[in-house]
Amino acid sequence: MSTESAKTDLPLEEGSGQTAAPRPFWIGGGLIAIGAIWMHGGLSLPQGARYAAVGPGLTPTLIGAVLVLLGVILIVQILRGERFEPQDSEDAAATSPMDKRAFFTALVAVFLPVGALPTLGLPLTAALAFTLVTRALGSTRLIANFVIGGVIGSVSWLLFTQLGLQLGRFFPPLGF
Secondary structure, three states, X not given: OXXXXXXXXXXXXXXXXXXXXXXXXXXXXXXXXXXXHHHHHHHOOOOOOXXXXXXXXXXXXXXXXXXXXXXHHHHHHHHOOEOOOOOOOOOOOOOOOOOHHHHHHHHHHHHHHHHHHHHHOHHHHHHHHHHHHHHHOOOOOHHHHHHHHHHHHHHHHHHHHHOOOOOOOOOHHHOO
8 A cells, every 4th residue: 555646536427438446345344354353352361360460362352453443444544545556565566466386385384384283393394384485485495494494493392391381292203
């Protein structure tokens, strides 16, 4: 969304051959719906705790409220005539098609831990997910990225274990 984009103050005339740009109200509605879901889940948890002022439900409730607010602001902007046009990013033209292979590679990386974590353990799963994400972003250094992801996963596993949180076994395929 651009702050310099032109606003349409006047409706298009009939018979002018011009069509109005689509108004993506669904994006604002989706933000409001997601915010409402977060708020509903957050409000079902305690907002405060005896040992701390912040309870487990406070953060999701606040995030939900912010999402609802942003959805309302977006709908107001759409009603005022804000035009949503593609913008060029740092290295991609707004008119170029989406790289589906990169998108699906990143999508696999997001869902990989769901099935792989119990079987492979956190370090190996983190290494695979990290490698897939970096590949989706254009990196060709697969071995280096795998090692970096493995180090991040191993350090995370060790730190969480020191905190007393059980994340499963370190490397289940070898039994430890």
